[in-house]
Amino acid sequence: MSARCPIIHWTTLLGLVVSLFLAIAGSTIINMWFDRDIDARMERTCNRPLASGKVSPSEALRVGLVLSLLGVALAIFINTLYGLVVFTGLFIDVIIYTIWLKRRTAWSIVWGGISGGMPILAGRVLGMNQIDGVGILLTIAILFWIPTHILTFNMRNFNDYKSAGIPTFPSVYGFSITRLTIALSSIISALSIGIAGFWIGMQWGFLRVLGVLSAGLFVLAIMSIRKPSDMLNFGLFKYASLYMLTSMFLLSIYIR
Template sequence: AWSIIWGGLSGGMPILAGRVLGVGTIDWVGLMLAASVLFWIPTHIMTFSIRYHEDYQAAGIPTFASAYGFIKTRKIIAISSVLAAIAMGLSAYGIGIDIGYFRIMIVLSVGLLSLAAISTRNPSDKWNFGLFKYASLYMLGSMLLLAAVAF
């Protein structure tokens, strides 16, 4: 569990550093951008560790799922997905994204939250791996939308 937290914190530092470089100070938008990465990491990493659970077990590598079980892991994934979507939405608002781009962000977030909910309520390898893949597309799409505001 700690590796995910430390990894999420370190993963959020580049976007915070970029924001500080751009605006000259640490502000709430930069902190929300970093939080969006921090909360996105469990969705990305834990779905991967569920998919390859047997491989991790065979290699003797502990994972959150092996320590706490699949049910708790899926709940953490769902909660972190909600928090990531909220942090990303607040970041978009703070940056001043226009309503058209914000609607696209909402659609992306609904996709993430829907897959997280389905994966929690109806667990399967298919839904889990779909969420893993979509989480990456979600982050890419969200960041591209935020970057589009600058141009």
């Protein structure tokens, strides 16, 4: 089978959107239910419905569980392998990342990154009906993009996380090591996206655009090491989001 996805029906695409929406919404609510105590201690999150007491914990948990079950059930109904990937992402996010590791180790971000990569792997699986190399590469790209996105956020909100007692890379290893981690992660993420684009037979014009976007990410990451500043750190945080959105948009256009 070609590395490019076959055209799928709009009903299948709708099922993908709805099932992922339900599963992600459900897991997010469960995460907020579990983290409501630390959210209440952080200025950034203290006004969330659960942290502020606007929504009862039992009600939120019920809604989160129902949405999660509906999302996974719909995903399995659409395609068994697709459903298993969706369930795996939800399980890693809620059980391994949030409940088990988030309050124990700064390395929980790795598992958060894996769960973050599951939706794109799920979409690829639904299109190809198998787990292939391109899907794995895109998952790796998300996994290593997460540090660029989250660690810059951790540095920006350092005091918030410290007051809540959440171990982060900046608090455990310092800002210098964190910035180096961001730079290395950016390189791996960009390479993974570039290789995936080459694998599906992207034309050089598309690959050049990906290269320019990747170069921008890498330059900002290096600048944050050489001349660290809050403004540059926030700029890298914003650019990382734009980079991933644009890269995936280009890949989706070409694949289609």
